Structure formats: C-alpha cells, structure tokens
Amino acid sequence: MAHIHLGEGSFPLWALVLWTLFGVGLVSAVVYRVRKGGIKTHQIALAGIAAAASFAIFQLNIPVWGGIHMNLTGLVGILAGPLLGALIALVVNIFSAALGHGAVGLLGANTLVNASEAIVAYYAFKTLMGMDWDVFPAGASAATLGLSAGAFLMGAIIVLSGVNGSALPRGDLTIAVAGLVGLNLGVAVIEGILTGFIVQFLASVRPDLVGLVDRDTRDETTGVTA
Amino acid sequence: MTTLSNHVPDPRLITAFAEQRDGPLHRVNPWTKVGVVGALVLAVTVFDRLALLAGLYGVVLVVYGLAGLPYRRLAGWYTLPMLFIVSVAGPLAFLEPGTPVGSALSTPLGDLSVTWAGLVLFVELSCRSLTVVTFALTASMTTKYTDVAYMLGRLLPRPIDQIALLTYRFTFVILETLEDLVKAALSRGANFSEFWSNKRLYARILGMTMLSAIEQSERLVKSMEARGYDGDLTLYGDVSRPPVHELFVVVGSYVAVVGYAAVAVYGVGL
Amino acid sequence: MSRDDPPLVDLQCEAHTYPDGTVGMHDIEFSVYPDEVVALVGGNGTGKSTLLEHLNATLVPDDGELVVDGTPVTEDNKAHARKAVGFVFQDADTQLVAPTVLDDVMFGLQNDGVPGDKARERAREALATIDASHLEDRIPHYLSGGEKRLVGLAGVLVLEPSVVVLDEPLAGLDPERSQLVAERIEQIHQNGISVVLSTHDLDFAATVADRVCVMAEGNVVGSGTPREVFYDDALLAEANLHSPSAVRVARDAGLGATAQPVTEADLVSLLTQGKDLETAQTPSPDGSGHD
Amino acid sequence: MSRDDPPLVDLQCEAHTYPDGTVGMHDIEFSVYPDEVVALVGGNGTGKSTLLEHLNATLVPDDGELVVDGTPVTEDNKAHARKAVGFVFQDADTQLVAPTVLDDVMFGLQNDGVPGDKARERAREALATIDASHLEDRIPHYLSGGEKRLVGLAGVLVLEPSVVVLDEPLAGLDPERSQLVAERIEQIHQNGISVVLSTHDLDFAATVADRVCVMAEGNVVGSGTPREVFYDDALLAEANLHSPSAVRVARDAGLGATAQPVTEADLVSLLTQGKDLETAQTPSPDGSGHD
Numbered sequence A: 001m002a003h004i005h006l007g008e009g010s011f012p013l014w015a016l017v018l019w020t021l022f023g024v025g026l027v028s029a030v031v032y033r034v035r036k037g038g039i040k041t042h043q044i045a046l047a048g049i050a051a052a053a054s055f056a057i058f059q060l061n062i063p064v065w066g067g068i069h070m071n072l073t074g075l076v077g078i079l080a081g082p083l084l085g086a087l088i089a090l091v092v093n094i095f096s097a098a099l100g101h102g103a104v105g106l107l108g109a110n111t112l113v114n115a116s117e118a119i120v121a122y123y124a125f126k127t128l129m130g131m132d133w134d135v136f137p138a139g140a141s142a143a144t145l146g147l148s149a150g151a152f153l154m155g156a157i158i159v160l161s162g163v164n165g166s167a168l169p170r171g172d173l174t175i176a177v178a179g180l181v182g183l184n185l186g187v188a189v190i191e192g193i194l195t196g197f198i199v200q201f202l203a204s205v206r207p208d209l210v211g212l213v214d215r216d217t218r219d220e221t222t223g224v225t226a
Numbered sequence B: 001m002t003t004l005s006n007h008v009p010d011p012r013l014i015t016a017f018a019e020q021r022d023g024p025l026h027r028v029n030p031w032t033k034v035g036v037v038g039a040l041v042l043a044v045t046v047f048d049r050l051a052l053l054a055g056l057y058g059v060v061l062v063v064y065g066l067a068g069l070p071y072r073r074l075a076g077w078y079t080l081p082m083l084f085i086v087s088v089a090g091p092l093a094f095l096e097p098g099t100p101v102g103s104a105l106s107t108p109l110g111d112l113s114v115t116w117a118g119l120v121l122f123v124e125l126s127c128r129s130l131t132v133v134t135f136a137l138t139a140s141m142t143t144k145y146t147d148v149a150y151m152l153g154r155l156l157p158r159p160i161d162q163i164a165l166l167t168y169r170f171t172f173v174i175l176e177t178l179e180d181l182v183k184a185a186l187s188r189g190a191n192f193s194e195f196w197s198n199k200r201l202y203a204r205i206l207g208m209t210m211l212s213a214i215e216q217s218e219r220l221v222k223s224m225e226a227r228g229y230d231g232d233l234t235l236y237g238d239v240s241r242p243p244v245h246e247l248f249v250v251v252g253s254y255v256a257v258v259g260y261a262a263v264a265v266y267g268v269g270l
Numbered sequence C, D: 001m002s003r004d005d006p007p008l009v010d011l012q013c014e015a016h017t018y019p020d021g022t023v024g025m026h027d028i029e030f031s032v033y034p035d036e037v038v039a040l041v042g043g044n045g046t047g048k049s050t051l052l053e054h055l056n057a058t059l060v061p062d063d064g065e066l067v068v069d070g071t072p073v074t075e076d077n078k079a080h081a082r083k084a085v086g087f088v089f090q091d092a093d094t095q096l097v098a099p100t101v102l103d104d105v106m107f108g109l110q111n112d113g114v115p116g117d118k119a120r121e122r123a124r125e126a127l128a129t130i131d132a133s134h135l136e137d138r139i140p141h142y143l144s145g146g147e148k149r150l151v152g153l154a155g156v157l158v159l160e161p162s163v164v165v166l167d168e169p170l171a172g173l174d175p176e177r178s179q180l181v182a183e184r185i186e187q188i189h190q191n192g193i194s195v196v197l198s199t200h201d202l203d204f205a206a207t208v209a210d211r212v213c214v215m216a217e218g219n220v221v222g223s224g225t226p227r228e229v230f231y232d233d234a235l236l237a238e239a240n241l242h243s244p245s246a247v248r249v250a251r252d253a254g255l256g257a258t259a260q261p262v263t264e265a266d267l268v269s270l271l272t273q274g275k276d277l278e279t280a281q282t283p284s285p286d287g288s289g290h291d
C-alpha cells in the first residue's frame, strides 16, 4: 500500500501531452515567480535538502494496511512554502521515476498532484494557525486537506484522461476511480495525523520552523520559510 | 535494516551497482539511455496490442539481465508499481464490458466477474508500466553518479537544477540519519511493527529526520556562501554525445514507434 | 575481568555485508566477559561500529551467531539482547527522540512496559547516578554535546543492562566533559557492568581498558592488555596506529624498556620513582612502574 | 609570526547574539597576523565556532567591525572577506556539495568567475599540494572522514586565501589521519598562509600553534605562546581546561619546572638530554628544552 502515483502508460497520448503541458505551465509559473522574487541561497539549500529528506523518508515502511510509504508532501509544503513546495514535488518525482516509482511520461500529472498537496497544505496551515488553532490539529487538518485535494485532483485527471485501452464509459470509470480516491483519502488521514504529530514535535524544539515565532519576518513575497 | 523497506530501491544500492559493477549497459552513453527511456514511454503509450506490449516488456527484461542486474531484487521492487496498477486496473478488470472469465460472482451490486477484455486490459497496463519501470531501473543502475548529476544540471532550468543537484548529493546523507535514528530507537526496545500504538515514535523519528535535514541545510548555506555561492552550482564536467551507432539505435526506435503508431494505430495511409 | 566465567556476550560472525555490498567486517569472534572494560581501537572505517552494532543485534551477521547470557539470539528474541546489552551510539544527535530529557530516559522502560510512575522514578534515579538530574526538564535537542552523551548513557543504564556498549564516547567533547564521561564509565564498571567501547583516543583506551582489541580492515588483528598491545610494534604498524603518548615518550626518551608505562600515571610514577632511570628492572603487573 | 606587520584580519565585536537570543560571544578583540598559527581552545559552547565564523563574515557582530587586509568589511564587500579568509567547517559532510571531488574544489573558483579550464588546472594543483590528487574523480559520500576534511581544505586553498580558518580539523579522525591533516596544516603555514583553528586536543594545539587563545563563556580569557598558556594554572582553571599531557607529566614528575616542556617532543628531549633533570636551567625560546 502506498500513496498512489499514476503508473506509466495509463493514459492515451493526448492526455500525456496535455498533463505534461499543464505540469510545465505550473513549474514555469513557479520558476518565474521564484526568479522574479530573487531566490536566496538558503532557499535553494532548504529546498534541496528537504527534497532529499522527503525522498529518504519514502524508504521507511510504515506498517498500516500491510505497509505504506509516504513523502510527507503536506509537511514539506508547511515547512517550505508553496513555491519551494512545488519545486520539491517535481524534484522528488524525478528521482522517484528514476527508481521505478511513479512514471516518466506522467511526471507532469504526478507533479501537479503532489504540488497541489503542498500548496493546499501550506495555505490551510497558515489559515488555521491564523484562527488560533493548536499546532497538532492545525498540522493534521492542513496535511489531510492538502492530501485530499491531491487525491481528488488525481481522480479528476484519470476520469478526464480515460484509461489507455479501456472501452469503459466515463461514468463507470468514475465509479472505479472513486474507490481509488477513497483509498488515497484513507492514506491522507494517516499521513495527516502523522504530519500533525511531526509539526507538533518540530514546534516544541524549533518553533521558528513552523512560523510560531517572528511570523511577521516571514518572507511574504515568496511565501518561503527557512 | 529491517524497517527500511525492500519494496523501494535503496539509492545507495542503485549507485553501488552503477559505480562498482561493469556490464555492457555501463558502457552505453547516458544520453542514449535517456533517449531510449523516452522512446519506451512513447511506445507503451501508443502501442495497442497485448502481444506487442508483452514482447517489448520481455525485451526490456532480457536487457536488464544482460546488464548483469539481479532479477530477485527486481521482483521486490515491483511491489509498489504493481500496487498502482492494481488500484487503477483492478476495478476495471471487473467493470470492463465483455465476456466474463468463468462464472460470475453474485454480489449485492449484481453479478460481478472479471471479463476477458478486463483481464487483457489489466495485463496490458502491467506490461506498459513495468516496461518503463524496469528500464528506468536498468538505466539508474548502470549510469555513474557523476553522469546523472551532469545530466540533471543540463536538463533542468535554474533553480530546479540546483535543487536537484543538492537533493541527489544529500539523499545519501539523510538516509543515514534516518537509519541511525531507527537503529537507536530499536536498540532501546522500540517497536516499529505496529503503527497506531507507536504513532508518536514514528512522528519523532520522521520529525528528527526533517529537523536534521533543515539544520544541515543551514550549515550547508554557510559553507557554500563562504566559498562565494550565489545560486549557481555549475558543473564543468560533461557527458559526451552518444556515438553514431547508438544515435542510430535511438533515432531508429523513435522512427519505429512513430511509424507503427501512424500506420497501425492511427491508420495513416502511406 | 574473569575469563573463567562464561561470556556475557559471544559473537561469531563470518561477515557482515551492508546493503550496498560493502563488507563491514568479516571472520569475527568476539566475547565480552563479566566485569571487564574492552576498548576497540583502529582507523576510520575498520569496522569498529559494525562490530559493536552486532553486540545487541542492531545488525545481524550474514552468517554467524550472537549468544547473549547463554541464549542464542534469533529474530524473535532480539528484545532480550537489547535489554541485556545497552548501546550508546556515536552520534548523540540521532539518539534522543523524546521532547524532554526525562521522557527520553523513560523511553526504553516504556517500550518494556514499565508503568509510568515506576518508569519516571527509575529514570530519575538513573539521571542521578550520572549527576545529570538538573537536565531532567530540558529539551534534548538543545543540550550540549557532552550533556547529550550523558543523557544517552542514562537512557541505557536505566534498563539495567549487564553490558554497556559505547561507540566513541568522547567524540567532540572538551577535556572537562571527556573526563566526566570517563569517570562515569569507571563508575558503571565499578557497579559490575561490563563496558565495550570504541575510541580514537589511545591515551583514553590505555587508561580505561582492561583489554584492547585492535581492528584493521574489518577484522580484529590483535588483542591483549593495554601493555601487550601498545608495545607490540608489528601489530600497531599493521593497524596504522601510533602508540599512546606515554608509550611514545618513554620509548623516545629511551626509558622504561622494561617498565613499559602505558598511561600518563605510569609514566609519571616511572619518572618520579627512579631518578636513575636505568634501574627500572622488572615490568610490574599493575602498570605503575616499580614500587 | 610578525606582530609588527599590520594584522591580516582584525575583529572587534561587542557581542554576537543568535536569533534565539543566545549570546554566542561578547567583548572580543581578535587579530590574525601574517604567518602565524593561532589555536583557539576552550570548553564546548564557549564561543570558538562563533568567533571563527566572524572572521570571514559568515556571522556579523551585533555591534563591531571586521577589517580584512586593511579594508573594513561591509554588507557589500563580504566577497572580499570570503576570498581572503578561507573557511573549513567542522562538519565535513555539509561542506562538499558537488558530485565529484574535482568539481567541489572548483566550486569556489567558478563562483569567482574563473573560466573552466583555468579552474580545473588550479583545482588539480590545490589537490596536489595536499597529496589528494588520487581523489579527483571520487564521489564525496564515498570518502572517509579524513579524506572529506582534506578535500574541504583543498576547496579553500584553491582560492589562495591569506588566512585559513579550520573549525575542529581533527574531529572524528583516527590518529593516522589526524597526523596527515596536521602535516597539511604545517605545510600551508610554510607556504606563508596564516592558520586559525579551534581544537579540543590540547596536545595538538601545543604542537601546532604559535599562539593559543583560551575561550571561556563567550570571551577570550587569555592568550600567549603555548608555553605561557599551558603553564598558567589560574587561566586553565578559569577555562576548565587541563594542560596537555607533556605538561602534566613534567609537572607530576616534578621535572622541567624551568624547562617547561609543552609538546611531547619537548618532553622527550628534556628526558634524553638531561639525565640529571635538575640541570635544566633556562626556559628555551624555541620550545625544545635546552640544546
């Protein structure tokens, strides 16, 4: 069991091209904003090492439902912000694809899904903390929300694309995909709870990392914390 | 390490194969391998016949073996990709319209049965996915660390290339941190076998991994800035262009895939 | 040290291969006896940590066996080995996982099913035995290196192991803190617990150990009392080691060829007791020159 | 060491406060002169790293000034300070960033705008000066700790700094590798580069340094030649330090009250040259006992 990624060759060619274009569009927009805002060296280092951590954590087998693996995309979003979070999602997907996890052709689609998780988690966390929630519920809810958003986006991508070689009408496909989304939602809740505990732990040792001290000095233009 | 999964290839093992072994694929130009990955992705996307997909998968499997790589580990690494296939294609195997395979199972939802079309679809999707998975692993396990780094630097736009290079470099360092944390907890009798009753332990281990990653990034910036870093980690080294015969193979495979697709799939007349 | 008693830990390991194919050590036979301090010395990457991590089944041999207190350790009774053999890892930072020092010291007890109140009490005692009670409420992450090492030690001592394994206990510590840790090790030993440690500080090894094992290229290439090992030039050369400073001084100054001082204290007593250095005649068994 | 020349680096720092409010050091005046080796010693957390990181403007004082080669360093000309003052950090792993050793050594040159071929040539030379040419094509994470340290050093030397700063250069190294690094430091010094280092190994400080600065509680509490510092009991007590082993042995054995050996070599020559130890009369200026 794992957080589901889209496998190679699942979609027809037109869909592959479409999602690649969307992925390139998202990444270009992020790169443009990052370059315009002037990326600082500490942000590059943070993003590089956070991606390494996310990728390394994937190696740990978490014994729920016969074992799940997670990249903690929601946590990465909360810690690194939406822009770096999106770039980290791309980099992690590239390395994952090289190890046969995920897909080369669907890098665009998978990156869209993971980036949306990071981005939604970041803003959800910010909003909830703004509403004076405690760290644990805020972190857990934000990550669960982010991952759920990702799960729905992935469902939508599959339904829109149609499965390569399947003659199934879209309506029936939607039913099949609903099961998959449901499964991912389950993983989202587990990963969300885990993220909540992690954020709580980090807040207890390094409150600055989760924006609990000098909230005002945060780099608002790029939404990056470091 | 028992808790680090053997369903996910360990990057250290992958690079060890690339660095320490020497097989026919090690001597193939890295750009050629990238080209072939592209051709395979295209092929598994446009090919529409099971026989063809299965044949392609068979060829890739043989190449994996010829490269001197272990089949036994490959089987373990298939777990996750197969899971992705099952989760998408599994339900479709039942829902796909067509003749049922054997007798139907009656459920509250009505008669449920795998159809022949569904079964074929399932096998097709498996072949599509595993073909590329297997070749991606073959390429990763036969391409030297430095070549991978140079290609990342070439292929990705700034600042993504910078991020990717640091990720590649530090994955190894952080894996060791994670492993040390797990080891230290295990040696004091920690129990990793059940998640729900140990969720805080998992959170701490993962939290410490993240924390140590962030603190390393803080030190890294210091040391890079002390050597004048301003966001530009250029690599001088180079991966040479592929030799003509390899170029031929790559171009040939694209021509073959596109040609087949044009004629057989999209029915373009000659 | 009583070699007549059965060993507390007995490791037979044909080889240990890491996931990437590196052979960390090979052809090892290593035992720990009651009431001894064993020091592993050797260059970087010679397999000291690999060997130590086998002693409580953190790592398992490709082929071989670990026997702890007479019981062979299998996949199912690792818990036994982990209770009997406490392990303090080299990297103090990856060792402490709980939000406070007290919680951290209780960690092992809780894994062992000891109820909260009892665990807290025992944790407090363990902190007290190493003079670290004042750290109780601190966040482990913010402790100094020496303090982290002490807390790590408390977290292991609280489990009342019969052997404590310490991987480079002095790494990164200042002389004052090193002394503190060395004293605690001495104290643990006096409480009847055997200690196995690795170190790059040969002066420390000479001072603290009853037995020194020299490692080179993944193998134990020699062992004996500090005096036997540190005066064995062929062995030291094979392992690329220098001798401890007392040995070097004594040798370079052409004195103590027979008295063979290995610690600073030996050297000092050699120097103070025989102004005419050539009179030193017999190697004394207790290492204090001649009396 | 020529105190008459103007200092290469001159730091005045009233205080440095870390973001969390910890005062890392305060009231510091610290200069580095041409052609000297300065060792900072002191307990864990006494501000050694904080001080060192000010020398190339990695950290900046809350209030104070850094002057490098006569030029005050401001926000805009930090690059100058970073070129003139090379820095090798304690953590060898986060220091090496590029995929190969050669790339890593070229890293600083490339940031400096040196074209590829020229950079490659200079990087090869820098590796050669520290006997590390054979590592050129290696991948950083497969290097041993000592090799990493050497490569870090090459990456700094290639920039031809006038001062090299080393934070705990021997941490985690075995005696053989420590020796290698110590020799390289000596060699850098002989090439006319000043070296500032921090260390917990007082024997090493005594051997390598022209000047020793003792830190305690964020402040430099005393400095002088190794002999002045390591025989100043009040100072050592204040800083919670022990003296190096040669000093301890000489003192405990009641010899060398006047010769005052500080290194092992001193002690050996004291022992070999004066069998009647009481004849040692005058402290010799070059630290080799009397000749």
Ligand SMILES: Nc1ncnc2c1ncn2[C@@H]1O[C@H](COP(=O)(O)OP(=O)(O)OP(=O)(O)O)[C@@H](O)[C@H]1O
Binding pocket: C018, C019, C020, C022, C023, C024, C025, C042, C043, C044, C045, C046, C047, C048, C049, C050, C051, D145, D174
């Ligand atoms: N996790 C690992 N994966 C692969 N190889 C490893 C791993 N850990 C250690 N090794 C290798 O095993 C060998 C023995 O390493 P080990 O850590 O036991 O040495 P050591 O004597 O403890 O060295 P040090 O004094 O530097 O701590 C070395 O060649 C090392 O590179």
Ligand SMILES: Nc1ncnc2c1ncn2[C@@H]1O[C@H](COP(=O)(O)OP(=O)(O)OP(=O)(O)O)[C@@H](O)[C@H]1O
Binding pocket: C145, C174, D018, D019, D020, D022, D023, D024, D025, D042, D043, D044, D045, D046, D047, D048, D049, D050, D051
């Ligand atoms: N990044 C930081 N944030 C907050 N406090 C810090 C930081 N770095 C160091 N300190 C604090 O500043 C003081 C001086 O630390 P510093 O690292 O300079 O000591 P040191 O002499 O180098 O110690 P060691 O010998 O252990 O390396 C200590 O109290 C330390 O806790």
Ligand SMILES: [Mg+2]
Binding pocket: C048, C049, C050, C090, C167
């Ligand atoms: Mg070790």
Ligand SMILES: [Mg+2]
Binding pocket: D048, D049, D050, D090, D167
């Ligand atoms: Mg320091």
